Each structure stands twice: as C-alpha cells, then as structure tokens.
Amino acid sequence: MESPSPFMQRALEAAASARGRTSPNPWVGAVLVRHGEILAVGATAPYGGPHAEAQALAGVDARDATLYCTLEPCVPFEGKRTPPCSDAIIQAGVARVVIALLDPHVGGLGVQRLRAAGVQVAVGDGAARAAELLRPYLRWRQTGLPYTIAKFAVSLDGRVGAPAAGITWLTGEAARERVHADRAWVDAILVGSGTVLADDPALTARPGGAPAERQPVRVILDARGRVPPDARVFAPGGRVIVATAPGSLREWRERITAAGATVLELEPAPGGVNLEQLRLALGQRNIQSVIIEGGPTVLASCFASGLIDEVHAYVSPRILGPAGIALLAGEPFEPFALRNVAVEPLPPDVLIRGYTGDWEPSLPQPQE
Numbered sequence: 001m002e003s004p005s006p007f008m009q010r011a012l013e014a015a016a017s018a019r020g021r022t023s024p025n026p027w028v029g030a031v032l033v034r035h036g037e038i039l040a041v042g043a044t045a046p047y048g049g050p051h052a053e054a055q056a057l058a059g060v061d062a063r064d065a066t067l068y069c070t071l072e073p074c075v076p077f078e079g080k081r082t083p084p085c086s087d088a089i090i091q092a093g094v095a096r097v098v099i100a101l102l103d104p105h106v107g108g109l110g111v112q113r114l115r116a117a118g119v120q121v122a123v124g125d126g127a128a129r130a131a132e133l134l135r136p137y138l139r140w141r142q143t144g145l146p147y148t149i150a151k152f153a154v155s156l157d158g159r160v161g162a163p164a165a166g167i168t169w170l171t172g173e174a175a176r177e178r179v180h181a182d183r184a185w186v187d188a189i190l191v192g193s194g195t196v197l198a199d200d201p202a203l204t205a206r207p208g209g210a211p212a213e214r215q216p217v218r219v220i221l222d223a224r225g226r227v228p229p230d231a232r233v234f235a236p237g238g239r240v241i242v243a244t245a246p247g248s249l250r251e252w253r254e255r256i257t258a259a260g261a262t263v264l265e266l267e268p269a270p271g272g273v274n275l276e277q278l279r280l281a282l283g284q285r286n287i288q289s290v291i292i293e294g295g296p297t298v299l300a301s302c303f304a305s306g307l308i309d310e311v312h313a314y315v316s317p318r319i320l321g322p323a324g325i326a327l328l329a330g331e332p333f334e335p336f337a338l339r340n341v342a343v344e345p346l347p348p349d350v351l352i353r354g355y356t357g358d359w360e361p362s363l364p365q366p367q368e
Ligand SMILES: NC(=O)c1ccc[n+]([C@@H]2O[C@H](COP(=O)([O-])OP(=O)(O)OC[C@H]3O[C@@H](n4cnc5c(N)ncnc54)[C@H](OP(=O)(O)O)[C@@H]3O)[C@@H](O)[C@H]2O)c1
Pocket: 151, 152, 153, 154, 159, 160, 161, 163, 168, 170, 191, 192, 193, 194, 195, 196, 198, 199, 221, 222, 223, 224, 225, 226, 269, 271, 272, 273, 274, 275, 293, 294, 295, 296, 297, 298, 299, 301, 302, 325, 329
C-alpha cells in the first residue's frame, strides 16, 4: 500500500476521528495547507451538519491554498441537505485540491466541477488507506447492502462458551473494551434469539464503561417469536428491530412493539428468517455497517450465505473441552482463509481480524 503524503495522512486521521458519527454520510477529513503550513483541519460533522471541506474552510482565508480531502468533494443534487463542497472550495479561492478517493455517489462530477472552475485537482494520494477506512460506506453505496463484520470470542479449542460449566464470558477487560469501541462506530449489532435467551445481553456500546452518545440499532433474529419483551435488549438505549417470520404470534408481536421495538416480517428460511431479505431491508434503512455478535447458529448461517465481509475473532487462552459449545452449528459452507490479516494482542486474549474477500470495493478510477 503506497503511503499517503503527510498532509493527506493528517486528513485521514481527521476522517478516522469522525468514524461512526456521520452515517449515512461518509466520514471524511480535510486539511487546508499554504506554503507547507496547515491552516485548518476539518472532519465531517454528524448527519445534517457541515462536511469536512466546509469545516476546514470556515473562517479561514483559503485563497491560493491547497485542500487535501480523503474523499471527492460533493456536488449539488436534489434533496441535498448541505451546500455542495465543490462550490464552497471554488468560492473560497482554493488553488489546488488533492483527493484520495473518488466518491461512487459523486462519480467524478466533483472533480469536473472544480477543474471547470480552474482549480487544479490531483486524485489518488492515500487512496488505498482512504478506501480501507471507508469500507462500510463504499459497500453500502456500491451494493445497497451493509458492510458486515462477524465478531466472536472463541477458546483455543474452538468453543464459544461452556454454560454447563458456568463459563459464558471468555475474554478479558482489554478485549471487551475493544468490542465496545467497535460497537460505538457501527450502525447496528445483530444476534439471534438463542443468544438473547441464553445471555440476556444489553447489546449497547459502552466504551470506557459509559454508554456511547450514539447507540447502534440492535437487530434480533427471532423467526418463531421466542424473545421475551422484558429482555434487556429492549431497555432504553437505542432502536431495536426484531426480524421475524410469518409464523410468530400476533400477541407476541404486539408485546414486542409495546416494548419499543420495530417488528420486521421477513420470508421464512430453513434456519429462521431470510437473511438476504434482511440485509436488503437494513441497507434500505441506511444501516451501512453491522456487527454480527450471534451464537453458533446465526454465525454459521451468515457464513453459509456469504454475508460476511470481515471477521473479528477474539481468541481466549482457554480450553473448554467437550462441555463447550462449538463455534459453528448448522449449515455447512466452503472453507476459506482470511485476507489482509491483522493480529492485535489484547492480553490475555488476541484479536485476529481479516477480510473474507466476498466483497472488495471497486474504486472509481482517477482521471487526469
Ligand atoms: N462467545 C461468543 O462470541 C458468543 C456470542 C454469542 C452467543 N454465544 C453463545 O451461543 C449460545 C447461543 O447459541 P445460538 O446458536 O442458539 O444463538 P444465536 O445463533 O444467536 O441464535 C440462534 C437462533 O436465531 C434464530 N434465527 C433466525 N433466523 C436465523 C437464520 N437465518 N439463521 C440462523 N438463526 C436464525 C433461530 O431461532 P428462531 O427459530 O427462534 O428464530 C436460531 O435458533 C449461548 O450459549 C451463548 O452464550 C457465544
């Protein structure tokens, strides 16, 4: 991966700082530079607020400066809530714009607009890093489907817990903190009814022990209507969607709705609800990223359906033996190896993460 220039690197850091707070807008960073000196740094504000470029240009004399942007500046389109950044850049008198990545939603029109107004534009500085940072946005923009991460904690002998032996938590504090940091940026967390019934999890994001300001939508797969309305997942702290099948009882649906959740009826499938339909429905609700924290049944179904883009395996240095529950139950699928693997020590546990390769961003090509 070619390294970004130092100013683009700074813009990428600004973009990363806004991760998870801007959806369905992409998290973008911008850095304004003149004569080698940074004049301003901007990052996308929460949805409806100013974009990164507008933030970097606000209140600064930007004439003859260079603006580094991690994503192509936007153009006017119908229904747009914020003023187009390409116009703001032109009006501010910026001489040159360096863009990491073209936005599939803008499709090169931002570059064209800037060049037509006499602004110099270069595309591609830090492109690979920007694409990696924006995988959820690019996935959703290019396919209409959310970017999906399968997260699980597993013992050295491939078990996710041993409830009969009183072991339901496998990982330590550092791993748990890492999980909450991820929950705090994704749009949704998904589990099956089995996990709610067994563990009664709250499924909220609590980085540093305190509830995050923005909570992910909690999605429960419950084809038969087994989850009780007093489960912790229905406690205040974010939206809840319960995906069910036509067979679940009307009275149960009414009680779940009264508990504050949205009931989503999907077609039945062999393992429960139709997952393909589910992810389309989530994408249509502007959910760009989902962490699947389900048990062995949901995980196996998701892998078998080719739904997973990224895996986060928290490996705990324990042996649970035959009393333990195996990581995957149910549908068989083709073996595969993760790509772009990264290993993070989170003592006493280890996080192994990587991409499944089922989807890779197809990046619009820079034009000269
Ligand atoms: N270590 C870990 O990371 C971890 C994480 C989570 C859970 N766990 C453990 O896993 C155990 C629970 O396992 P589990 O397999 O029962 O939980 P699960 O995978 O979360 O839930 C399974 C249930 O989800 C429902 N479902 C609906 N649509 C589905 C679909 N398309 N595919 C698959 N399932 C679908 C099914 O019930 P309906 O027919 O009622 O819809 C199914 O029985 C507990 O012991 C828990 O502690 C461990």
